C-alpha cells in the first residue's frame with residue numbers, strides 16, 4: 342500500500358528532480374617543482390559542486406531545452422537522469438524509477454545520445470551495432486524491422502548502414518546514434534548536444550526527426566544545446582542552469598520577456614545622425630549611414646528615446662525597432678549569470 346502510494350508520488354510527472362546535487366571530489370592541482378609527483382603520492386582532494394540543489398519536473402510528451410554555458414552542470418544532470426552518475430543528494434525519479442538504483446528497468450525507458458561521443462561499436466558496421474542492441478534490449482523481430490525501416494527512411498541511413506562507425510562523418514554518426522537510442526522504443530530521449538559540429542543540412546534533418554519522433558510516438562525529449570536555432574525550432578520550454586543552479590524554467594517567450602529587455606532602434610536621418618550621449622545607451626554608426634541605438638526598455642520607452650533624439654535637432658526619416666533575439670538573450674544570461682531569480 343505504502344509502495345503504491347510512493348510510486349504514485351514519483352510518477353506524478355515523467356521526470357521529477359528535487360533538490361538534486363552532485364559534488365565531484367577532485368585532486369587539488371598543485372604548483373611548483375614535482376607537483377605532479379606530489380599529487381600522485383599525497384593527493385589532496387577538493388570538492389567541486391557541479392549541480393547545486395535543482396528542482397524541475399517534465400511531463401509526458403514535452404520537449405525541454407536544458408541550457409547553460411560550458412561547465413554549468415548540464416551533462417552532470419543528464420548523467421544523473423540516465424543513471425550513469427549517483428547524485429550526492431536530492432531525489433531524481435524517471436517514470437517512477439530511481440535511475441542509478443533501478444538501472445536495468447530504467448534503461449528500457451530511456452535513449453541517450455551524447456553528440457560528442459558515440460555509444461556504438463567503433464569498428465562494427467552500423468547495422469551490426471543495431472542488431473547487438475536488439476539482442477541486448479530483447480526487441481522483437483517485427484518491431485525491430487519496423488523501426489529500422491522507419492529510421493532508415495527518416496534519418497537517411499541507407500548509404501552507410503554497412504559501414505563501420507569509425508568511417509562515418511559526424512552528421513552520419515549522430516544519425517546512427519539516434520537510431521540506436523530509439524530502437525527499443527524508449528519513452529524518453531536525453532540528447533546532449535546532438536547537433537554540435539554537424540553541418541546545417543544535417544542539423545535540419547536531425548531537428549525534423551526529433552520533432553517527428555516526439556509527435557508520432559510521444560517520446561519526451563530533454564535536450565542540451567548551445568545552438569540557438571535548436572532552441573527556437575525544437576523547444577517551447579527551457580531550463581537554464583548556471584554554476585550548477587537553476588536560474589530559469591519556463592517558456593521561451595518568457596525568457597524573452599524576462600531577459601530580452603534590450604531594444605535596438607535603427608534610424609535613418611534627413612541630415613547627419615546626432616551624437617547621442619545618454620546613460621546606459623549604446624550607439625553605432627551603420628554601414629548605410631544610419632545610426633543604431635541600443636537601450637534597455639525598462640530604462641527608456643521608445644517614445645522617450647525618440648524625443649531625446651528629436652531634441653538634438655536631427656530629423657528622423659525612417660525607423661526600425663528590433664527586440665532582442667534568443668541568441669542575444671542567451672548571451673546576456675551567460676554574461677550576467679542570470680538576474681531576478
Ligand SMILES: Nc1ncnc2c1ncn2[C@@H]1O[C@H](COP(=O)(O)OP(=O)(O)OP(=O)(O)O)[C@@H](O)[C@H]1O
Nearest residue numbers: 365367389391409410411412413414415416417418
Ligand atoms: N568527472 C568529473 N570529475 C570532476 N569534475 C567534473 C567531472 N565532470 C564534470 N566536472 C565539473 O563539473 C562542472 C559541470 O560540468 P558539466 O560537464 O556537467 O557541465 P556542462 O554544462 O555539461 O558543460 P559543457 O557545455 O562544457 O558540456 C564543471 O566544473 C566540470 O569541470
